[in-house]
Amino acid sequence: MRAITQRSFGGPGVLELTEVERPRPLPSEVLVRVRAASVNPVDAGVRSGAFPLLGEPPFILGWDLSGVVEEVVPGVTRFQVGDEVFGMPFFPRAGNSYAEYVAVPSRQLARKPAALDHAHAAALPLAGLTAWQSLVDAADVRAGQLVLVHAGGGGVGHLAVQIAKARGARVIATAGADKHDFVRGLGADDVIDYRSADFTEAVNDADVVLDAVGGEYGPRSIRALRPGGLLVTIVDRANAELRAATVAAGRRFAGITVEPDHVGLEALAALADAGKLRPHVEHTLPLAEAAKAHHLVESGRTQGKIVLTV
Amino acid sequence: MRAITQRSFGGPGVLELTEVERPRPLPSEVLVRVRAASVNPVDAGVRSGAFPLLGEPPFILGWDLSGVVEEVVPGVTRFQVGDEVFGMPFFPRAGNSYAEYVAVPSRQLARKPAALDHAHAAALPLAGLTAWQSLVDAADVRAGQLVLVHAGGGGVGHLAVQIAKARGARVIATAGADKHDFVRGLGADDVIDYRSADFTEAVNDADVVLDAVGGEYGPRSIRALRPGGLLVTIVDRANAELRAATVAAGRRFAGITVEPDHVGLEALAALADAGKLRPHVEHTLPLAEAAKAHHLVESGRTQGKIVLTV
Numbered sequence: 001m002r003a004i005t006q007r008s009f010g011g012p013g014v015l016e017l018t019e020v021e022r023p024r025p026l027p028s029e030v031l032v033r034v035r036a037a038s039v040n041p042v043d044a045g046v047r048s049g050a051f052p053l054l055g056e057p058p059f060i061l062g063w064d065l066s067g068v069v070e071e072v073v074p075g076v077t078r079f080q081v082g083d084e085v086f087g088m089p090f091f092p093r094a095g096n097s098y099a100e101y102v103a104v105p106s107r108q109l110a111r112k113p114a115a116l117d118h119a120h121a122a123a124l125p126l127a128g129l130t131a132w133q134s135l136v137d138a139a140d141v142r143a144g145q146l147v148l149v150h151a152g153g154g155g156v157g158h159l160a161v162q163i164a165k166a167r168g169a170r171v172i173a174t175a176g177a178d179k180h181d182f183v184r185g186l187g188a189d190d191v192i193d194y195r196s197a198d199f200t201e202a203v204n205d206a207d208v209v210l211d212a213v214g215g216e217y218g219p220r221s222i223r224a225l226r227p228g229g230l231l232v233t234i235v236d237r238a239n240a241e242l243r244a245a246t247v248a249a250g251r252r253f254a255g256i257t258v259e260p261d262h263v264g265l266e267a268l269a270a271l272a273d274a275g276k277l278r279p280h281v282e283h284t285l286p287l288a289e290a291a292k293a294h295h296l297v298e299s300g301r302t303q304g305k306i307v308l309t310v
Numbered sequence: 311m312r313a314i315t316q317r318s319f320g321g322p323g324v325l326e327l328t329e330v331e332r333p334r335p336l337p338s339e340v341l342v343r344v345r346a347a348s349v350n351p352v353d354a355g356v357r358s359g360a361f362p363l364l365g366e367p368p369f370i371l372g373w374d375l376s377g378v379v380e381e382v383v384p385g386v387t388r389f390q391v392g393d394e395v396f397g398m399p400f401f402p403r404a405g406n407s408y409a410e411y412v413a414v415p416s417r418q419l420a421r422k423p424a425a426l427d428h429a430h431a432a433a434l435p436l437a438g439l440t441a442w443q444s445l446v447d448a449a450d451v452r453a454g455q456l457v458l459v460h461a462g463g464g465g466v467g468h469l470a471v472q473i474a475k476a477r478g479a480r481v482i483a484t485a486g487a488d489k490h491d492f493v494r495g496l497g498a499d500d501v502i503d504y505r506s507a508d509f510t511e512a513v514n515d516a517d518v519v520l521d522a523v524g525g526e527y528g529p530r531s532i533r534a535l536r537p538g539g540l541l542v543t544i545v546d547r548a549n550a551e552l553r554a555a556t557v558a559a560g561r562r563f564a565g566i567t568v569e570p571d572h573v574g575l576e577a578l579a580a581l582a583d584a585g586k587l588r589p590h591v592e593h594t595l596p597l598a599e600a601a602k603a604h605h606l607v608e609s610g611r612t613q614g615k616i617v618l619t620v
Binding site: 027028073074075077091105133138238254255256257258259260261262 | 337387388443564565567573
């Protein structure tokens with residue numbers, strides 16, 4: 001099968017289209033014919049060697065995928081050949097989705113939402129589960145709560161805004177002025193321009209703050225929370241100082257790393273099919289142009305997901 | 311850390327107690343100090359080379375475990391240091407539980423039921439999830455249904471009887487006469503001696519048959535089912551002839567391979583804490599006696615689980 005591999009750590013140029021053996025699914029797994037794989041910032045870190053989650057090259061990058069079940073190992077009941085599925089199997093261990101075929105444990109997949117094509121479904125798992133596991137599993141956001149989402153126009157943020165709204169929360173987002181229309185279109189009740197306004201003056205009673213920015217946003221976010229409110233960060237997970245300051249101020253702290261989970265995938269798919277959740281895809285490129293996709297992701301100038309079609 | 315490893319495929323004698331490096335948990339994972347690891351028949355097949363799920367030796371055997379969270383990688387919110395947990399991580403890929411420490415994705419663990427000690431909790435995941443995924447995920451057994459469980463005194467069967475009863479079903483089990491008291495004690499409404507009686511004469515209207523025996527039990531079980539009833543087999547998963555015969559008779563067929571899933575583990579733990587589910591442990595042995603444990607499992611003369619204490 002065709003797959004993107006690399007023989008050394010380095011810039012996007014190390015990514016090569018090669019011919020490799022098709023993976024063989026084990027008991028409890030299915031073989032998925034990948035139709036789309038999305039590129040996440042973590043992929044670039046693994047490629048460059050900054051986050052060597054997969055050890056030394058050679059390896060196949062990528063976790064997010066949407067595709068079609070090609071083969072079902074007897075013993076699997078959740079899917080049949082021909083079913084459309086999506087997921088982020090094995091994260092953060094063996095990557096594999098920049099390829100024509102992937103062998104996947106059946107409970108690390110869910111049915112692709114019918115409302116989304118493969119490119120949009122592939123854009124959802126890693127960023128969408130990050131938002132879901134932050135706002136639902138960790139924060140248990142409920143109707144009537146106030147949720148502040150930093151970088152509401154970003155990869156995780158734009159999904160978090162939609163999920164918080166779907167849970168019945170009031171949502172305020174921070175974003176650059178150029179993204180305000182986009183973020184309001186996602187359902188945000190209010191958008192704060194992070195360049196011209198101080199969000200701590202506008203918000204001091206949030207039940208939950210979701211921080212995907214880091215740096216000064218963490219400590220400042222403490223002041224945006226009501227007593228007992230929860231700061232959820234997907235960047236400063238290991239920041240003991242921030243955790244201590246949050247707790248000392250009478251607020252709660254949770255750092256989140258995303259993890260495969262069919263329960264969350266099924267919830268995301270249901271929201272997508274209800275018309276309440278749609279990832280923003282900015283570019284789709286063929287698999288062979290993975291290096292160009294990485295250049296785009298690393299440029300920091302893209303507004304939505306970059307997806308490889310396979 | 312201490313771990314059981316093997317340098318070649320072979321009999322129980324290949325299992326050696328060795329000193330190996332402690333695993334390092336990745337983001338989204340916790341490090342578990344294993345307190346007990348149970349021995350499943352599949353472990354013996356991997357050890358001997360009959361089911362080479364882990365490739366060539368050396369490797370660490372074992373999936374079932376119960377233990378204590380020793381380290382939490384920042385970003386994990388489901389557990390804290392000191393929590394007691396159980397699971398069957400990574401099955402059927404990397405085995406690892408015959409060891410002092412295992413690195414485990416947080417969503418492949420659940421809290422150990424308080425009602426069970428580590429030895430009993432370690433006996434639950436693989437056999438218990440097999441029963442749960444058969445009777446609940448695949449068969450959706452409901453109150454008032456009739457469930458026939460073959461080998462109701464066996465490793466999966468004795469848990470299946472309890473789960474089916476907890477769902478409100480009427481349960482008939484097959485078992486040897488020496489196990490009838492045990493199986494009735496689990497809550498079975500009726501027990502059929504497989505040596506002296508023909509279960510197809512006693513039952514012809516089961517909603518679900520769970521077959522952990524195989525051979526002639528599969529085809530004969532079709533006759534025990536009502537029209538539209540479901541034959542669930544955990545042995546003849548790939549038996550296309552049995553599947554075709556079942557469907558031709560107007561019954562349904564499902565083959566099951568167990569798979570890690572926190573949802574099922576949480577359900578099993580809740581049943582255990584409600585006093586409705588208890589695995590039968592026949593022997594506990596220290597980790598160093600893994601070879602003896604494998605001898606016992608392969609003898610076919612044990613009635614309950616064999617557990618290694620670590």
